[in-house]
Amino acid sequence: MSDTHDTKDELAERLVDQALGEVLGKKQPPDLTESILKAAQPVMVPARSASVRTRYAVAACLFVAASGALLAYSVVTNELLTVAYRGGSPVTAELQTPTSRGSFVSEATERDEAVLIDRSESVQGMYGVQKPTYTGGMGGMGGMAGAGMGGAAGASGGLTGTGYTVSELNSIPNGGTRGAMGMEAARGGGFPGFDPRFGTAGPNALAGKGEPDQGRGPGEGGDRYSRIVENPFLLATENPLSTFSIDVDTASYAKVRRYLLDNNMLPPPDAVRIEEFLNYFSYDYPGPEDEKPFAAHVEVAACPWQPEHRLVRIGLKGREIPNDERPASNLVFLVDVSGSMQPENKLPLVRRAMRMLVEQLGENDRVAIVVYASATGLVLPSTPGYRQSDIVAALENLQAGGSTNGGAGIRLAYDTATANFIKGGTNRVILCTDGDFNVGTTSTAELERLVQEKAQTGVFLTVLGFGMGNHNDDMLEKLADKGNGNYAYIDSEQEAKKVLVDQMGGTLVAIAKDVKVQVEFNPRRVGGYRLIGYENRMLRAEDFNDDKKDAGEIGAGHTVTALYEVVPAGATADIPGVEPLKYQKRTDLTEAAAGDELLTVKLKYKKPDDEKSQQALEYPIKDAGNEFGKASADFKFAAAVASFGMLLRDSAHKGTTSYDAVIEIAQDGLGADGH
Numbered sequence: 001m002s003d004t005h006d007t008k009d010e011l012a013e014r015l016v017d018q019a020l021g022e023v024l025g026k027k028q029p030p031d032l033t034e035s036i037l038k039a040a041q042p043v044m045v046p047a048r049s050a051s052v053r054t055r056y057a058v059a060a061c062l063f064v065a066a067s068g069a070l071l072a073y074s075v076v077t078n079e080l081l082t083v084a085y086r087g088g089s090p091v092t093a094e095l096q097t098p099t100s101r102g103s104f105v106s107e108a109t110e111r112d113e114a115v116l117i118d119r120s121e122s123v124q125g126m127y128g129v130q131k132p133t134y135t136g137g138m139g140g141m142g143g144m145a146g147a148g149m150g151g152a153a154g155a156s157g158g159l160t161g162t163g164y165t166v167s168e169l170n171s172i173p174n175g176g177t178r179g180a181m182g183m184e185a186a187r188g189g190g191f192p193g194f195d196p197r198f199g200t201a202g203p204n205a206l207a208g209k210g211e212p213d214q215g216r217g218p219g220e221g222g223d224r225y226s227r228i229v230e231n232p233f234l235l236a237t238e239n240p241l242s243t244f245s246i247d248v249d250t251a252s253y254a255k256v257r258r259y260l261l262d263n264n265m266l267p268p269p270d271a272v273r274i275e276e277f278l279n280y281f282s283y284d285y286p287g288p289e290d291e292k293p294f295a296a297h298v299e300v301a302a303c304p305w306q307p308e309h310r311l312v313r314i315g316l317k318g319r320e321i322p323n324d325e326r327p328a329s330n331l332v333f334l335v336d337v338s339g340s341m342q343p344e345n346k347l348p349l350v351r352r353a354m355r356m357l358v359e360q361l362g363e364n365d366r367v368a369i370v371v372y373a374s375a376t377g378l379v380l381p382s383t384p385g386y387r388q389s390d391i392v393a394a395l396e397n398l399q400a401g402g403s404t405n406g407g408a409g410i411r412l413a414y415d416t417a418t419a420n421f422i423k424g425g426t427n428r429v430i431l432c433t434d435g436d437f438n439v440g441t442t443s444t445a446e447l448e449r450l451v452q453e454k455a456q457t458g459v460f461l462t463v464l465g466f467g468m469g470n471h472n473d474d475m476l477e478k479l480a481d482k483g484n485g486n487y488a489y490i491d492s493e494q495e496a497k498k499v500l501v502d503q504m505g506g507t508l509v510a511i512a513k514d515v516k517v518q519v520e521f522n523p524r525r526v527g528g529y530r531l532i533g534y535e536n537r538m539l540r541a542e543d544f545n546d547d548k549k550d551a552g553e554i555g556a557g558h559t560v561t562a563l564y565e566v567v568p569a570g571a572t573a574d575i576p577g578v579e580p581l582k583y584q585k586r587t588d589l590t591e592a593a594a595g596d597e598l599l600t601v602k603l604k605y606k607k608p609d610d611e612k613s614q615q616a617l618e619y620p621i622k623d624a625g626n627e628f629g630k631a632s633a634d635f636k637f638a639a640a641v642a643s644f645g646m647l648l649r650d651s652a653h654k655g656t657t658s659y660d661a662v663i664e665i666a667q668d669g670l671g672a673d674g675h
Helices: 008-023 034-047 052-066 101-111 166-170 177-181 203-209 251-261 274-280 347-358 388-396 406-419 444-455 473-482 493-502 504-508 541-545 633-649 659-668
Strands: 071-074 079-086 089-096 115-118 127-129 241-245 294-302 310-318 329-336 366-372 376-384 426-433 460-466 485-490 510-521 526-532 552-555 559-568 597-606 617-622
Touching: 241 526, 241 541, 251 274, 251 473, 251 485, 274 559, 274 633, 294 510, 294 597, 294 617, 294 633, 310 510, 310 552, 310 597, 310 633, 329 347, 329 406, 347 388, 347 426, 347 460, 347 485, 347 493, 366 388, 366 406, 376 388, 376 406, 406 426, 406 444, 426 473, 444 460, 444 473, 460 473, 473 485, 485 493, 485 504, 485 552, 493 504, 504 552, 510 541, 510 559, 541 597, 559 633, 633 659
Parallel strands: 071 115, 329 366, 329 426, 426 460, 460 485
Antiparallel strands: 071 079, 079 089, 115 127, 241 510, 294 310, 310 559, 366 376, 510 552, 510 597, 526 559, 597 617
């Protein structure tokens, strides 16, 4: 790109010229075959002298044509491109002005064709959909496979967004470009992120040139995340206790993987929850050898990104329960069937995923299915597991349409689970949704209170997130947290198999709840520390002994990992302290502080059916001074995962780490994890 200061129109014109130049064959992408170029030649040639917006619309439409779409439309220029195919190859392309938006949508609906919509006020954003699959949310001009075309290279950089299916377009009222499309253009990647050879975002997009819209509220498009403020370093003398709830969610890693691999772009920093990165993977921690539900393992070695610091890994391993010994399950599938769930990676994937789970159930298990959209209903009463064909048939009959009344669905699902409660069994609601609640109870706080209230019935919650573009990660994570639950993101059948088949026990069977961790640091050995991740799981020191304070659950076979970066006592560290107190002095250190213990880990938990915590488990830990190279493979891999998360977040505490270092450390720590 030139260093000259172009006007917006000049920049847009230059980018469009570049796009058309490539499409016309100067750098012909393999996807744009000679037959496509030949068919579209009558459209492209006059477009060279047309307006900037028309030229861009044509360039974008040609990318759609390359993916097999029959029809494309630009709201800005009100132009319709139709491509005729014969024998799988395009033979003619024609640019025309339809009499009305409604007429072309109607025609497209009848022919079940793909539609491309330019939603921007100017040349600032192009959004793609291919019925019935979602293909929006691209960065720069980087298209996803199947979309054939990405976000536009606009005057202020390419913008991204969410696609609509034909049926959704039909329901959108007229009223201007932005009003008709129902949302503003999103922030995006810019032209340098486009690689025309692959129809996807190029390396510049991966380098941070784009990110999807994070939205503004229910029904307003864009993925939504809760803001994360990283845990700071704290002085051990002033903050000797660090207390947090465990977290077995894995959604963040699966979602970020999709940004990187499918969208070829860096994720929004708030999408990266490092604890969920760590806990996505299984580790070779030994399980308990006594009656306790889990075993704890602590390891200390040098910190790879800050060698003068120490890294402490706390690992928990839940008791394994073989499937044939699993307690009977009373499950309620709560399925979002609103209009936003139409794309292939939403409701169709939900049906396939839940079928996998059904096929694992036994004759003593039961399944009910509750659906919600504009209205809520029980489509399958609680049905024995041996009637798998009836359960699968009910799943296959689910169709998407209407708005989303999630609150009503949650109430009915919990009522159904409570009515069929199995004492001593697994009682769980499994919520499958994109989280785009837009009617009824839509406030995240109100939904949190609702789920927290229903959790008192003894029914646990699993939240499975689907889709991208209007995925309300913020709300879904909080619902799982308040509902004694776990949260996973399902983006493929492989991920569904991991969560619902391979890790079925961990997903469904809680072996302990309200699991809390409290670490006491010895100020003679520790100058400062920080917990990596778990920002939204932090507890007050007093909460550790408060049985009314909710915390996370651990499922059968689950592994839980947490990392502390520790600054040794006497080491140089820029950690702010507080002014001396006026009315009291700090207490003297105990005799135990004079010993060689670095810290003590304490754990508290409740049995799944109890409301009183068990006696706290205590593990005093010493530091043998191990170098990082002598650490276990699990330790190294966890350090690599945390480093990766800090790089993606551009953490202020990432130290000397790099992507090359992450790869090197991860390879050294690879184990037998099949995922």
